[in-house]
Amino acid sequence: MRTLKLKKEKLDTFLFKVSKHGELWGPRKKGEVYIYDKIDDIKDLIKEPVTTFLPIKKLFLPPRFQMFHYNGKTYEENTEIFQQRIVYGVPSCEIHSLLIFDRVFGHTYKDPYYFKRREQTTIIALSCLPRESCFCKSTNTHVIEEGFDLAMTDLNDFYLVWVGTSKGDDLIRLSPDLFDRNVTQEDIREFIEWRERRNNEFNQTIDFVAIPDLMDLNYNSPIWEEFAEKCLSCGACSMVCPTCNCFDVIDEIELSDGSVKRERYWDSCMFKEYSMVAGGHNFREAKAERLKLWYTHKLHSFTGAYGKPSCIGCGRCIITCPVDINILSVVKALLTGKVDKNSLLTRKSK
């Protein structure tokens, strides 16, 4: 892969150039949290790596959007012209979540709504150092080899810039003079040191190797009932998890002209209605069953289908669940056979 260098103080100039090429998106502060948003003023952009409240999936699978408009005769596909977007600041774990989505939305039938947004978006990944709840080294999602157009590694006074695709190369060509082609031995050493430091900074490690087997073995374990007693079925875990892709579809009738909008919106398998079929029969009436489904998807299913868990180690469930049911507390319970009561319900500060 081609690598270049970009001086720290040149980043703004580069992103300003980029913003003329398409809409610039990236993390900005909103109240107490960071969110991915359209950046109108480069001053608003957070240049350091952060964990946003909602993950990058919202750009490709918006929380709610229109699929069709039915005009009384035909279903018109929502051909909203998407602007070219360039997203800055996507961490490597979230790049992995997009690679997982590419498979989910691409297998057997291609989901045009997802892939159109994917094609219209250029991604500038940004290296990060682990925050308190991160454990992407355990999920092996702390390094990226594909799924980005440019990737930047922050090495003190410059960024190492990896050019992943020709779309990424186009961005470089907007202002080639900003980049230095001369990567020295000194730079490489600095990069290696940075990697070491990053790898040593994780305060969470999970050994995922035995987890699928433990999921199987603990299928009827009382731990699920214990978690279920606490779970509020609020669905927050699904909203913030970068690899939750479930949606529901609803028709809205326009009162003015009787036309119909068919819309797609995020759903959660934690909601009670999720598995209800005709006549009110529910395959997952019990909360424990729904929790099992969620954690089977994160920890088990994907190991069968794709050879690795679908958890990317971003830590959002740890930050978000109001009663501390999360990958860590569940894995701990799977390993020890009991739920650590002290770890539940003790709301940690973020």
Next chain:
Amino acid sequence: MSNPFSPEPARIVRKYKLTKDVKFFQIRFIDKERALSFEYRPGQFMMFSIPGTGEAPFSISSTPSRPGLLEFCIRKTGRLTEALFRLKENDEIGIRGPYGNGFPIIKMNGYHLFIIMGGLGAAPLRSLLLYTLDNRELFGRLHLLYGAKRPKDMLFKTEFFEFIEREDIECLLTVDKDDTGKWPCYKGFVNSLFQRIEDIKPDNTYACVCGPPVMYESVLNELVKLNIPKHQILMTLERRMKCGIGKCGHCAIEDIYTCIDGPIFTYWDVLHMKELI
């Protein structure tokens, strides 16, 4: 990029009552070319779309060996099926599909087939039944075992009564309760019909089962007693489905999507996957 979520325009050609709450629908793609070239396998399903109400999956009841028309039998249970029942002959409706794995008919060639159904289970299995009869030389013996609550609840009665006299199918019909006093066939649950079946070569048999959950247990018991291999016992499972194409997650069980990897599973799959029944 073609849009797999796009319903295609179709027309209700005929619609009539089968039982108190089940109606039969004949549907045809409006595009002539599409109507005649549409291919599917017995056991597959279509998503029906009614603007303002939504979408729902229904099994195809007709056989691909008789192209042109698609047939369905549909029970009224809620919002979408009520809206569907209100539509009249000649009205337009959106359909997309076919979806699901369908029956492995190539693998089943040369085998003795047991088609075992209860209640609305006739919907997907009628497709396989008619297909087998249209391609009779491709299969071995053919048994139809069908149970309904009462005589008036039996779907396709006239059609199935004709089979009783045919030589190329052994047709056993039963009702739980005969409230007419004139029922000409058997009485009792479907599993009671097994005592009338002789000379089975289990390794050379496929059993296809679809019916209400209560029926499965007793029927599966009988099939296992007959030594039919678990991977040759096929059953269709119902799950909530919102997309039919493996995207919405609603039909997921462990690492499979019922809409793509199912709705037809072997008995072994069912035993193997904890959540399946």
